[in-house]
Amino acid sequence: MTTRVLVLCRAAVGSKMASPGIRSYNIARVLHQALPGAQVTLASPATSPSDLDAASVPFGYERYDGRSLAGLVARHDIVVSARFPLKVLPYARTRRFVLDLYTPFITEWIEMTKGDPGPAHRRAWLEPQRKDLLIQLGVADLVLCANVRQRDLIAGMMGTVGYITPHVYDYNPTLDRLIRVAPLGIRDTAPVPGAPLLRGVREGFGPDDFIMIWNGTIVEWYDLDVLLRAVARVAERHPHVRLFFMGTEHPDSAGSKPLQGLGGGATRKALRLASELGILDRNVFFNFTWATSEETQQYLLESDIGVCTYFDSLETRYSFRVRYLDLLWAKLPMVITRGDVVAEMVEQRELGIAVPEGDLDALTAALERLVADPAFRERCRANLAAVREEFTWERTLQPLVDFCADPSQSLVRRRERVLPLTMRAFDWALSRAHYALRFETRKKLGELMHPGREWPTDW
C-alpha cells in the first residue's frame, strides 16, 4: 500500500519563500525522492501569496482553505506540519502526525510580543499559545526539532506534562522515536554566480569593496546597535567595507506598509543609528524588500563574509538560524555572537569568529581580522566546505524519511492521551475565550466607536 504523506505548510511557497515555506518545500521534495512508493502532497494556504507552479514539481501541490483542509488531511496517512489547526486534531486518532518544531516557537513568541500592547494583553495572548503547544505535542507521533538543545527543551515539556510514559521510555530510552533532531538544510542549487547585483552595479558599491552581508530579517532579538558601531569603527580604517542588509521585510507581512510589519520597529531604530553614525548609504545599505531566492543567492555570492549579532537569551540558546545555512552554502566566513549551537561550531571547526555578546571591541577586532587576513578567510572557507556536506536536506531530513518509511514505529498510545488531551483542549478554550473577550472584543468595539484611531497591531 502506498503511504500518502501530506506536508501542511502554513506560509507561502514559491519564489518568495521564508523559512517555513522553504522547509515544507524541501520536506516534500526529499520525501518524494527518498520514498519512491509514497505519494507526497505539499499544501499551502489559499490566502498566502504562494506562486509555486504545480506542474513544475514532481510531487502533488494543492492550496487549502478552512473548508477543504479536513478533506485534505483525510486523504493522507501521515501529516507533517509545524502546527495542526484545531479542525485537524480529531484525525490524530487514525492518522500519524509529525510535529515539525524546527524553531522553538514559544521563546520566539515571548520575544516578539515584547513592548506592544501591555503586559495583561501579552500574557492573555501567550496563555492559549502555550496550551496549544502542549496539545500539539500531545497529538504528535513524532516531534522534529533543530538541535539537541531544543530536543532537551521539548523533552522537558513533554516529560513534565506526562507524555513520556514508561511504555515510551522502555522501548526507546533515547527517545529518538519520539523527538528527533532534523534541522533545516542548505539550498540545493549550485553556488554559481550570475550577473552582479551589488559590485559596481548598486549605488555605493565599488567592484573591490569588502562586503559583509546581513542575510535575513531584522527582529527584536538582534543586536544591531553593537554591529553598526563596530562597522563605523572599522570603516575609519578600511573605508571600503560595506554592510548590506539583504532584506528587511518579512514575506508574510507583505501588503502592510513598509516597516510596519514584523521587525519594522527594529529596522527603524537601526536606520536612525546608522544615519547618526554617518555611515548610512556610505558603509551601510538597507534593502527594503524581501529578496527572492535568486537574488539572495547572488547577494551571498558577491559577499565576502556573513555577520549576525544578537543578545544572550533563550531564543538565542535554542535557535538554529536559517541564515547560517545560506552562509554555509555560499561558504562565507561568519562573525557571529556566542550563545547558539552554530557559534559553538564556528569556534570548534574554525568557520569564522564568534564574539561575546555586546562586546564592541571584540566584534571590531573580529571584523578587522577578516577584512585584513585573506589567508584566514581561505582557511575558514575550506572548513565551511566540509561542514556544508553535513547539512544537505537529504541528510538533515533523514529521521523524517525513516519515520515515513515505517510509521508503525510510533510509540504513542492514543488511548492514554485521550483524557489528558480533552482536558487540555478545555483548558485552551478557556484561555482563548478569555483573550477573545477581554482584548479582541474590546478592540473591535473600540474600532467601531473611534474609527480611524491607531490600534496596537495584533500579533
Added chain:
Amino acid sequence: MADNGSAPQRILIICGNTFGPRMSSPGIRARHMAEVLSAALPESRVTLAIPHGSEPIGDPATLPYRVTHFSPMKVPRLIFEHDIVIANEYPAVAMAAFPWKKFILDYYTIYLLEWLENSRDTLLTRPRKRQFYMATQQRLVRLQLPFADFLLTANDRQKDYYTGAMIALGLVDPRAYDRDPGLHDLIEPVPHGVRDDPLVHSGKRRLRGAYAGIGEHDHVIIWNGGILQWYDPLTLLRALAKVVERRDDVKLVFVGGAYPGLGTMGLGKRFQETIELAKELDLYNRHVFFDLSWVPYEQIKDYMLEADIAACTYFDNLETHFSFRTRFVDVFWAELPLICTHGDVLADVVRERGLGVVVPEGDVDAVAEAIERLIADRDFYEQCRRNIRENNKRMSWERSFEPVVRFCREPRSTALAKWRRVGILAGAAVEWMASRGIGVWIR
C-alpha cells in the same frame, strides 16, 4: 521580614535524605552548601536541617552553621524562622502559608528519568501500578516546580530540560523574560564540586591487603558507587576478562553497593547480573571484588587513594545525556584517570581536557584497550593526572555555589509573581493528593 537587598539573611538548608558519615550525594551537597554559604555570607545565619536519626558531621559547637533535626511536623516552623529556604522537596502548604519567604528548589537530576529507570527494576511485571506510580511522581514534580523562586540544576542540559518544564507549566513570566532573557535569575546550573581535602591516606588499608586477592603491586581499578539500573558494568567485566588473560595483576573493586536510607536500591537486577557474570567469567573474588556497604564519606578517600584507575560504563541514553555523575567528582579529587562511556557532560570534559579515556557504549575491546593503555603507558597516565589536577581548580564547591550565594545576597528572582503561582500550585496539589489517595488502592 521585608527583604532589602543586602540585609543579613536567615538561610535554611533542608536535607531530606540520610545525613551523616554514611551519606550519598544529596547529603554531601547539603553539607557543602552549608559550608560555602556560611563562609561566603558571614553576616547571615545558616541552618542545616537533617532528618531524625541522622547525625551531624563534626562537632556542632564549632561548626560555622547550626545543625538541627527535623520531622515533617517541624518543617513549617523551621521555614517560619528563616528567610531563604533551600530544599529538593517542599510540603505543598509551605508556599501558601509563607508567601513572603524565598524558596530555592535544588533539582540536580532529572527525576522523571531516574524514576523511569528505577521503576523498570522494581515494577516491571506490574505495568499498571508502574504507570500509576510514574503519574504520581510526575505530579509531585509539577507540585514542586511552582515553588521555585530560583531553580538549581546540575548542568546546562538539565537547565534546558527544566526550562521546558517551567514553560510547559506556565511558570515563565513573559515580563521577567524581558529583564532576564537568559533566565539566569530563575534557573542556573550548580554542579557538584570537588572536595578540597588534602590527598592524605588515613593509614588504615581498605583495599590492598584488606582483600585477600589484591596485592601491593596490583593495578586496582575502582568502580565508585552503586550499580543501578542504568549502568553497564557487564561491558567492564568482559573487558577485564580480556585483560587478565594477558596480565594477572589487574583487579577491579566495586565500592558502595547499597544506598543509605533507600532500602534495596543498588542491590537490584543489574547488581545481580553483575555478580553472576563475574562468577561465570571466573573473576569473582579473584579479579573482581564487591564492597557491598555504602562507604562513609571520609573513608571513601582511602579507597580512592589506594586505587590506580577509575572506571564507569553505562548506556548512551537520555539518562546519561542529562546526568552529572557525582561519583566522578571523588575520582577527580583523587586524581585517578577515568575510563567512562561517552554521552554525558563529564565525559565531554574528560575527552576535551584529557582526564582519561572515553569509550563508545558497550565496546568491550575499547574498554580493554583503555585499561591496558593506562597501565602500560606511564607518560599518558601521568599526563592525565596533571590534567585532572588542573581541572579540579575549575570544579570547586565555591565556584559551583556562586549563583546560590548571589541569590542569598540579593534575592532577585524573575519567577512568576507568587499570587499567580498559587493557582498553579493549588491545581497541582489537588491532582497529586488525589493521585496519592487512589495509589493506595492500586496493588
